[in-house]
Amino acid sequence: IWWLDPELTYGNAKPFVFTQGHSVCNRSFFPCFDTPAVKCTYSATVKAPAGIQVLMSATQSTYLEEEGVYQFYMEYPVPAYLVALVAGDLIHADIGPRSRVWAEPCLLPTAISKLSGMVERWLTAAESLYGPYIWGRYDIVFLPPSFPIVAMENPCLTFIISSILESDEFLIIDVIHEVAHSWFGNAVTNATWEEMWLSEGLATYAQRRITTETYGAAFTCLETAFRLDALHRQMKLLGEDNPVSKLQVKLEPGVNPSNLMNLFTYEKGYCFVYYLSQLCGDPRHFDSFLRAYIEKYKFTSVVAQDLLDSFLNFFPELKEQCVESKAGLEFERWLNATGPPLAEPDLSQGSSLTRPVEMLFKLWTTEPLDSVAAASSVDLTKWRTFQTVLFLDRLLDGSPLPHEVIKKLSECYSSQLDSMNAEIRIRWLQIVVRNDYYPDLYKVRRFLENQMSRMYTIPLYEDLCTGTLKSFALEIFYQTQNQLHPNLRKTIQQILSQGLNPLPAIDTTAVTTDTPAMVLEDKVSEATNGAISLRDVNVSA
Helix, strand or coil, rough: CCCEEEHHCCCCCCEECCCCCCCHHHCCCCCCCCCCCEEEEEEEEEEECCCCCCEEECCCCEECCCCCCEEEEEEEEEEHHHHHHHHECCCCEEECCEEEEEEEECCHHCCCCCCCCHHHHHHHHHHHHHHCCCCCCEEEECCCCCCCCECCCCCEEEEEHHHHHHHHHHHEEEEHHHHHHHHHHEEEEEHHHHHHHHHHHHHHHHHHHHHHHHCCCCHHHHHHHHHHHHHHHHHHCCCCCHHHHHHHCCHHHCCCCHCCCHHHHHHHHHHHHHHHHHCCCHHHHHHHHHHHHHHHCCCCCCHHHHHHHHHHHHHHHHHHHHHHHHCCCCCCHHCCCCCCCEEEEHHHHHHHHHHHHHHHHHHHHHHEEECCHHHCCHHHHHHCCHHHHHHHHHHCCCCCCHHHHHHHHHHHHHHHHHHCHHHHHHHHHHHHCCCCCHHHHHHHHHHHHHHCCHHHHHHHHHHHHHHCCHHHHHHHHHHHHHCCCCCHHHHHHHHHCCCCCCCCCCCCCHHHHCCCCCCCCCCCCHHHCCCCHHHHCCCCC
């Protein structure tokens, strides 16, 4: 349960509280069987002061104004982690026939402009693929930057971090991913956290089917290429033999399942589901299977064998061909082998968008650097966000770059990038930091002075503390710590103190007395010299 003082909200007007149950945190909210294997309906009575709006992940709600009491009821069985509550200075606007958006008053106009009419379009596309949307309403609430992940698929009420509003393409993908969870994860749930891919891999596959239907195959392939790049980056950092790269990962006693949330859960899981779809020959045949799978198992929890047995029974001809035992691509190997996916999707339909990225990256990284004129003629403002972040991620992977290259990059693109969204800017600033490019360092300070979100602070602090700029990072932290949530403050302190004596002169009172027992994703990267930063994980539960 996250309690925020008014200063940690956008409006600075009223206190704010929200819960985050995934994976096993709701045991601190109410007594429950805190396992995805158990589902139940629930009701709740919440009393709140006047002027505080309370919302929950429920299908029904009423408000008795004279008593200040809200009543909520979820009529369908859900696992404990999907019970969610938020309360604060929230107002709403309808954005479709079964959707509304909730946000602080200063954010609501932006949220409306970004999502009006869009959610219904995505829901309709999803229903055409996977059957009726069973939860009634699909509302969205935008949370302050202290929200510890990007988004959470609480039924009837998706939680999303407000910081993502400025990054249109990331907002689209994140909301569609949560829409997909309405079928995969919420209706049919993984029975154990050791098989989280059953929710995340299937939701990622469904998300990409929806984006293909609504935005075309090229856009979907571009987003997939960006995510698979991140998967291989994580693979390189962790090593191919790391057990967390298994789809059926072993959950040791005492380990928080949230620590198993990684890109393998999403992208390796997606690749396996995509492989299954290719065995059918036509993705529409696989859509039909998934509709039948949802209908059979909705409101229950399943294991991988349930999915795979249903698949082979739905396609008896594939069962006769023993596709589950195909050499090198055995289902058992998909589930239990470490390392990268056994097969990856054909992304050639995205070449119109990915080829310019590859060409520009090659111009900047081929010696001698005699193609600056051609490279500088590329106008990044005309690119899609995912093209730009894919390009910058690849430059990040190649950092440190020769000084002449980083100097020319800054001359060509720095002013263009200044006006772009935070997903783009943070990547450029990471390049600046990893290359010790001092002329643009003031932009790093300016960025961190205006960010309160984990996703836009942790990666930069990790990079600053890896190189020669730790004193610069300390200086910024001293100036900005009071605007950070105690949990985030504590995480940054851990990063700053690695290899040092305990930090001097930092007021830790708020950390030790106000920090909730639950600190989601508070385990900082194991080592900053090869940190798996949140840039690489970017978790949307």
